[in-house]
Amino acid sequence: MRDQLLQQYxxxxxxxxxxKREDILYTAQQMSRWMMEQRIPPEEMVSVHAEAVKKKxxxxxxxxxxxxxxxxxxxxxxxxALKEHESLVNRQK
Amino acid sequence: MRDQLLQQYxxxxxxxxxxKREDILYTAQQMSRWMMEQRIPPEEMVSVHAEAVKKKxxxxxxxxxxxxxxxxxxxxxxxxALKEHESLVNRQK
Numbered sequence: 001m002r003d004q005l006l007q008q009y010x011x012x013x014x015x016x017x018x019x020k021r022e023d024i025l026y027t028a029q030q031m032s033r034w035m036m037e038q039r040i041p042p043e044e045m046v047s048v049h050a051e052a053v054k055k056k057x058x059x060x061x062x063x064x065x066x067x068x069x070x071x072x073x074x075x076x077x078x079x080x081a082l083k084e085h086e087s088l089v090n091r092q093k
Numbered sequence: 094m095r096d097q098l099l100q101q102y103x104x105x106x107x108x109x110x111x112x113k114r115e116d117i118l119y120t121a122q123q124m125s126r127w128m129m130e131q132r133i134p135p136e137e138m139v140s141v142h143a144e145a146v147k148k149k150x151x152x153x154x155x156x157x158x159x160x161x162x163x164x165x166x167x168x169x170x171x172x173x174a175l176k177e178h179e180s181l182v183n184r185q186k
Contacts, residue, residue: 016163017156025166032170042135042171049164057156063110064150064157070109071142073118077125078135078175085178088185 002048005035010052017056039086041079043072095141098128103145110149132179134172136165 012031016024035045050068054060105124109117128138143161147153 013160013163017159020159020162025163028163028166029170032167035167036170036174042168045167045171046139046164049160049167053157053160056160057154060157061150064146064153066110066113067106067142067146067149069113070106070118070121071139073121074125074128074138074142075135077122077129078138078171081129081178082171082174085174085181088178088181092181 001038005040006048006051009048010055013049013052013056036082041075041082043075043079046072046075094131098133099141099144102141103148106142106145106149129175134168134175136168136172139165139168 008031012024012028016028032045046068050065050072053068054065101124105117105121109121125138139161143158143165146161147158
C-alpha cells in the first residue's frame with residue numbers, strides 16, 4: 001500500500017512542481033482526507049513527502065534530506081494526539 | 094509568538110544539521126508537545142519548518158520551496174481532525 005501511496009503522491013508532486021495550479025492543491029486535500037481515513041499518521045505523511053521529494057530531486061542537498069528527520073520527529077506528537085482522537089470517537093459510537 | 098517560535102525552531106534545525114544527535118530529536122519531541130499545547134496546528138508546524146529551512150539554506154531550489162506548499166495542503170486535513178479532537182476533549186470536561 002505504501003508503494004502505491006508513494007507513487008500517487010509522487011505523481012501529484014510532479015504535477016504541482018510542473019504547473020502550480022489550484023486544482024492540484026484541491027486534489028492534495030482529497031488525498032489527505034483519504035490518508036486520514038486509512039489511519040495514516042501525519043509523520044508517515046511527511047515521510048512519504050520526503051521520499052517523493054528525494055526521488056523527484058535526486059541532487060537534493062544532504063541538509064535538506066536531514067531536515068526531514070527533524071520534521072518527522074516534530075510530527076510524531078501530532079500523530080499521537082490523532083490516535084487519541086480516533087479512540088475517543090470510537091468510544092462514543 | 095511566531096517569530097519566537099521560528100527562531101527557536103531555527104536554532105534546533107541548525108543544531109541538528111551540524112551534528113545529528115539523538116538528544117536534539119528528543120528536544121524536538123518536547124518542542125512539538127509545547128506547540129500542541131499552544132494549539133499550533135500541524136500545517137503551521139510545517140510552515141515554520143519550511144521557513145526555517147529556507148533561511149538556513151538560502152540557495153534552496155525553487156522546487157524544494159514549492160514542494161512545501163503541497164505538504165502544507167496535505168497537513169491541513171490533519172489539522173482539522175485535531176481541532177475536532179480538542180473540542181471533543183473539552184466537551185467531556
